[in-house]
Amino acid sequence: MAKLADSTFLKCQAQPQPFSVADGESPIDLVHLSRQTFGDHDLERELLGLFDAQAAQFAKRLRAPAAPGDADWRIALAHTIKGSARAVGATEVGHAAEAYEQALRGEDASVAEKAEMLGAAIGRARSAIALLLGGAAQNGPTGKYFK
Template sequence: MPQTAIDLVHLSRQTGGDAELERELLTLFAQQCARHLRAIHGGDANIRRDAAHTLKGAARAIGAWQVAEAADRIEQQLGQAGTSPREDALDALTLAAAEARAVISRLDCAA
């Protein structure tokens, strides 16, 4: 697993090296991430599962592997009938998302 919260090499491959597109995708991800985290922490199981699934896909697209892995774990836990995500899984997602958003913030400031 990569040591950074965002795999910038993967992101560059995804965007063909277009730095402006990378910034747009990262900004969009940061916004989506906040919205999906709110949905994952509240709402009914279907909304939570859908939010985890969508966040997982968005994270994979930009190379936020830790976010994707944590969202996948929550999606799987919510897929089991009558099951809520475990607190440690929610904590792992919250931390991974915070780390990814911090990297995005630093990159945005450096631009």
């Protein structure tokens, strides 16, 4: 995976870290995704589009300022995005969400760092999805990869 420049969670979500095929390793495991969909490219497009939308909403909610008593809904969000990420092959997002969820459950001092790592992973996954769908992740499931 290409090394990222230092960034905060907010910066990452405002402008996701660039991802290109030249990086050599996609944030989306396309073999896993193909297995999950039995090779159905239309279903792959649909799932990637749904995951992209869910990840965008998750990132928006995660950016909300932390307040006492909000750990429960943050844990639920992390758990949800972890499962969704693993289903579509966004392994890095799944691992980062799990680390964030565990940090929240354990009231770990590294919660903010884990949130930043999750934000960066979401940004890379969303960038890869945009490339895979031909920039259409925001506009619907049509794309270069899945023609």
